[in-house]
Amino acid sequence: MARKKNGDTAPKPEPDDDPFVVSRRGFLKGVSGSAITAAVVPQVLVPAIGAAAMAAAPPDVKGVTSLKIDLDVNGQKRSLEVESRETLLEVLRDRLDLTGAKLVCDRGECGACTALVDGEPIYSCMMLAADAQGRKITTVEGLAQGDKLHPVQEAFLQYDGYQCGFCTPGQILSCVALVNHNPNPTLDDxxxxxxxxxxxxxxxxxxxxxxxxxxxxxxGGK
Ligand code: FES
Ligand code: FES
Incomplete structure (x- = not known):
């Protein structure tokens, strides 16, 4: 209680008495109370939770982690054991050593990983290898016939259709698919x-x- 002075008509409330004023003492009381609660409650509960968790049986995880697959890549049958999570791009590059398809964005945005599946360009980073079974997969390594390059590869060489070359295998495969589907494309095509x-x-x-x-x-040049 504040000491009453001459002329005062009513005592001023102490900060702790005023509901709209937070005194330092009140603040510290609240904080220490919360801290004590936080410190004490886990110590009471954790042993019980830990004992229950230890008593429970380990979860029975189900699912296929690896599987045997057959792929048709560039006209060759390739039999492999892969992890079920592996993408076609990972299998092409890391297991079959076909490194023409590149890993860049790994999220279906850049096209550096393009391969042809049944003649259609796809992002191989977005396809599971297991899902490519029974499909015809073509990578840039499968375009040339011996020493003879594919006409699209020849044209890329002749017209300098690349600089660093990182996107080039994907660009070539997309152009191969175009020319196969549409032998007379326009610039817009x-x-x-x-x-x-x-x-x-x-x-x-x-x-x-x-x-x-x-x-x-x-x-034929027409
Ligand atoms: S790595 Fe970019 S789309 Fe596949
Ligand atoms: S990214 Fe296309 S040539 Fe370099």
């Missing part, structure tokens, strides 16, 4: 065909020229 393949070097105009030239050559 080419742009659409490689829309899922990013080139950080910005070589797009050369890639367009190469794809159009490859299509022309596949039509």
């Amino acid at each position: 080419v742009k659409e065909a490689i829309a899922g393949n990013l080139c950080r070097c910005g070589t797009y105009t050369k890639i367009f020229e190469a794809a159009l030239a490859a299509a022309k050559s596949s039509r």
